[in-house]
Amino acid sequence: MARLNVHSERPYNAEPPLDRLRAHYRTAADHFYVRSHGDLPEIDASTWRLSVDGAVAMPFNLSLADLRARFPEATVTATMQCAGNRRADMRTVAPVSGDPWDAGAIGTADWTGVRLGDVLRAAGVTPGADLHVAFESHDVVDGRPYGVSIPLAKALADETLLAFAMNGAPLLPEHGFPARVVVPGFAGVRSPKWLRRITVQDNPSDNPMQADDYKLFPPDVTAETADPAKGHTIETMPLNAAICEPPRGARITAGETTVRGYAIAGDRAVVRVDVSGDGGRSWRQATLDHEADAPFAWTFWEIVLDLPPGEHELTVRAWDSAGQTQPAQPDDTWNFKGYLSASWHRVRVEVA
């Protein structure tokens, strides 16, 4: 864990340096950002059980061995990211609450487990119904078990997993051992770790994590005036891009410099990445690298810029398959919780 930059020890919140993040398309488990809301629960996999209940015809309670035996194994390559990724950039506008994540609260892995849809169908859920799938976990936040929910349609989607493994190895304790939910495209908060219960129900979870937190508010709303019922529940994440190399403040030799980073478009594809060596006054297009058959995984990009001596602001913006692009200024997406920081990523460097 010494490889991560730690924002907080209790709860443990940490992210990798950006050059390490960009080193491999699949992020090593011990380089993967960790976002916790409580202490790390200690779970004995041999006695761990998962209960499935609520609006299902056949509720059940299964061990890890039962789950593995009853349902076919499935692997999905998907990116996970925190709703607060890049929050630090918003602090240039005005204070925001929460840890000041740089652009490293994101990572991509092969997640292996069983399809959540297979589990729910075996329990006799009614597909197509306007229902919600609530999760409850072993970690405790403010005296209550961690809990969130997702719409049934997303729970039944092919990409949504109950995962036991990450990049071919059992989940590390901090990533949810022995089992977590993986909801590709959605903010990490909807992919609970250390899962213990799944409940199909009429309404979203009333757990504060779902009902109060992780809501997007307008810029004029403050902690004092925020009405959670009026905030937008953060699920699918917006288009975003970041420069991972060179790092902020780098001193670079004049001439050709390779600039690298990632881009991601929620449930869409990244179709173009523009990179600027002059703060957005002119743009060139980066080369894109995207895993086939992984619609919910990030796109790596790379470009060689020829930088003359002087101070420069490197800038990146992505475009998605709907021809949509990112806003330019941190102020354009600012909100007091610091969620969904998704304006052009800017890195100042000095070239000599």
Next chain:
Amino acid sequence: MARLNVHSERPYNAEPPLDRLRAHYRTAADHFYVRSHGDLPEIDASTWRLSVDGAVAMPFNLSLADLRARFPEATVTATMQCAGNRRADMRTVAPVSGDPWDAGAIGTADWTGVRLGDVLRAAGVTPGADLHVAFESHDVVDGRPYGVSIPLAKALADETLLAFAMNGAPLLPEHGFPARVVVPGFAGVRSPKWLRRITVQDNPSDNPMQADDYKLFPPDVTAETADPAKGHTIETMPLNAAICEPPRGARITAGETTVRGYAIAGDRAVVRVDVSGDGGRSWRQATLDHEADAPFAWTFWEIVLDLPPGEHELTVRAWDSAGQTQPAQPDDTWNFKGYLSASWHRVRVEVA
């Protein structure tokens, strides 16, 4: 047709004044924008035939009566918009080609016909295959029939229609009588009017309308340097919003003023609309009005602003269900073809 602002008589291109556009959620057919690429074809519905061929097990050739008899009727409420909608705003940055559409190259209707998917399945198409559905029409552009294509998955989607009627009446000649394609969420160019042939094939259409035009290029590309193979094929349209009332340059009495407009998010939902009376320095949230069960239809919005005397820039921006918002400046989406103009819509008014 005198009710529309005409950009060009041949081909006939025209859009409604914005206050008329905002008057009804469903746009009357004679207030609906018209985008033509050639002369209006004259078609006798009694002899009109549609052929379905290519990679299908059972090609066929049907009359209008055959189509109505063989397939169940379907109605979809959907918004249609031109890829060049709001192009005029880009001209404040630098010249662009094409008609200078204001924000009226958009409209919403109940489209009635048969599902394109039903027709293709009856012809024995292979669902799930990586195929394209090419359309050819009776209008002629530069000596060739108008032709485009869409991916098979979108052609088979529930919302995609072969439409005979608009708001309960047969299509008007300028809207594609007797039959057109309606591809909700996609740019209007992919919804050909005056249809005559459907071909299922391995590749996108090689018609210039598909292969060369309606591509999104980066801002540094010009007519001279553009390589169509490298442009992004415009299909799903980006998040957008416009102020329809008051009009640009309006003189308003100080005090409460109602501001109204539309917003649209391609294949996503509009979750919030921010309106500013001071050019984007402060924002308030508009009331939203969206038809139930019409995921591909626009959202109407309205807000009462209290405007003091002086010159003001009214500004609107929308947010979609992925928490994504629009860029602020016309320069942020500028391209030499003037497509996908989707920055904050701005209307200057004078209050006395």
